[in-house]
Amino acid sequence: MSKAFTIRHNKADSLKSKVIGIFHKRYREQRETLWALKGVSFNVSPGEVFGLVGRNGSGKSTLLKIIAGIYPPTQGKVQLPNGARMGAMIELGVGFHPELTGKENIFLSASIHGLYRKEIEDIYGAVVEFSELDAFMDTPVKNYSSGMHARLGFGLAVNLNFDVLLIDEILAVGDEAFQHKCMDQIDRFQAEGKTILFVSHSTDVVKKICDQVCVLEHGLPVFVGKPDKGVEQYHALLRGNHS
Amino acid sequence: MMSVFRYRELIRNLVLKDLKLKYRDSVLGFLWSLANPLLLILVYSFVFGHLFTGGPPNLVYFLMVGILPWNFFAQSLMMSTGSILDNGTLIRKVALPMEVFPVATVLFSLAQYLLALIVFFPMALLFFKVSVAWSWLAFFPILVLQILFTVGMCFIVSTATVFYRDVRHFTEILLMLLFWLTPIIYDIRTVSDSLKTVLYMNPLSYFILAYQDVLYRNVFLSLDRLIVLLILTFLSLVLGYSLFLICKVRFAEEV
Numbered sequence: 016m017s018k019a020f021t022i023r024h025n026k027a028d029s030l031k032s033k034v035i036g037i038f039h040k041r042y043r044e045q046r047e048t049l050w051a052l053k054g055v056s057f058n059v060s061p062g063e064v065f066g067l068v069g070r071n072g073s074g075k076s077t078l079l080k081i082i083a084g085i086y087p088p089t090q091g092k093v094q095l096p097n098g099a100r101m102g103a104m105i106e107l108g109v110g111f112h113p114e115l116t117g118k119e120n121i122f123l124s125a126s127i128h129g130l131y132r133k134e135i136e137d138i139y140g141a142v143v144e145f146s147e148l149d150a151f152m153d154t155p156v157k158n159y160s161s162g163m164h165a166r167l168g169f170g171l172a173v174n175l176n177f178d179v180l181l182i183d184e185i186l187a188v189g190d191e192a193f194q195h196k197c198m199d200q201i202d203r204f205q206a207e208g209k210t211i212l213f214v215s216h217s218t219d220v221v222k223k224i225c226d227q228v229c230v231l232e233h234g235l236p237v238f239v240g241k242p243d244k245g246v247e248q249y250h251a252l253l254r255g256n257h258s
Numbered sequence: 259m260m261s262v263f264r265y266r267e268l269i270r271n272l273v274l275k276d277l278k279l280k281y282r283d284s285v286l287g288f289l290w291s292l293a294n295p296l297l298l299i300l301v302y303s304f305v306f307g308h309l310f311t312g313g314p315p316n317l318v319y320f321l322m323v324g325i326l327p328w329n330f331f332a333q334s335l336m337m338s339t340g341s342i343l344d345n346g347t348l349i350r351k352v353a354l355p356m357e358v359f360p361v362a363t364v365l366f367s368l369a370q371y372l373l374a375l376i377v378f379f380p381m382a383l384l385f386f387k388v389s390v391a392w393s394w395l396a397f398f399p400i401l402v403l404q405i406l407f408t409v410g411m412c413f414i415v416s417t418a419t420v421f422y423r424d425v426r427h428f429t430e431i432l433l434m435l436l437f438w439l440t441p442i443i444y445d446i447r448t449v450s451d452s453l454k455t456v457l458y459m460n461p462l463s464y465f466i467l468a469y470q471d472v473l474y475r476n477v478f479l480s481l482d483r484l485i486v487l488l489i490l491t492f493l494s495l496v497l498g499y500s501l502f503l504i505c506k507v508r509f510a511e512e513v
Contacts, residue, residue: 020340031424080350080510083352083353084512085349085350085351085352085353086510086511087507101353106351109347109351109352110348110352112279114274114279114282115275115278115279118277119275121270122271123268123272123275124507126265126267126268126270127268127348127352127354128352128354129264129265129268130267131267132267133271133280135267204301
């Protein structure tokens, strides 16, 4: 699977700049193709934790977004088992509105992920319990601390009952106790046979929980396989960069 | 379109969010949504009852019959210009049917239109001495057609705004021009033939005339007028939704 982005210098997103571009070459939109991902291909079995590692800008997040169905791939495709529910946690608490209360946000955000009202009512208690924010459900989210915000987001994400979870570097939030709780939750998902795709810069975490890793470098998959070896490769890449 | 139905809970929540947030923390709160149309009617009653008189009989009632559905259309269109663009952060992070955003803005404006009608009809019966007629029943099919027509138009402007930010400002000007080219504050029978031709090229005229027929002139809609409304609605939905479908794969990268 590959993904190309068109980079537009002097992006003409207004009519005026389009018209000026006709007469002045200097202001004309210049297009350039950037292959954010090239020939990435792997299989993830159900129940597996699959790690994506690589340096900044190597294409990890783009890959997750394509898998989530946010960007269309330029070539190739993403195949999912029939009826599997893909859950994206590209960012925690996405869709939270600062003026709405915690409770209102749970209902809004869960419906963004396609849940029906009945389903949301069913998980509501579990979300509140997981995020430990019982006392703050009637407080607007703008008054939450960033840790509380993340807890509500993670509490919601783990209760959406997805079959495939996409997690983008979100375990770096909250205090240690909460991080432990998140790790426990990921273990539980594994036990339930859920598939997790997971982006992280924390090689310790990758080694600890992943069954397989893919190392990306400039959009190319330089390694797919066992976590220990993958982390070694990744470190080699980092060293190469500094020498 | 099926996915829009699948995500009806999201549409409901988006509409409720906007309704809640609009008047949250104000003293009158939700009462504002009723006070707003009330004040509008009072202002028009004063201006056209005392300052400018003449025109069609029962002038203020005539005006409101046209202005309220116009406001519904204009507000929907104006709000939907940004409905994809302003939800960019969401669209870049969650895969969801993006149709819900323009549809939700139309339903939000619709809710306000209906609230205005709740204020307006009792006033019409009490103060404008209007009596209920059978033709009023035809209001509902016209409303349904107007909603669908508006949704189609909103698909077009919300898509266009993603690629050309100018559309927002252009729409504002266009709506102002369109307001005067729609027989809302004057009776179409009083304008010259050449101007009539122009008015009949404006799709909105047919909707406003239909409302005036059934609510003001108390006659049922003629068959040919109904067919025109059906064709306009069909064209708007098909064109608008096709454009939206073709462009929506690029939304996440463009917003």
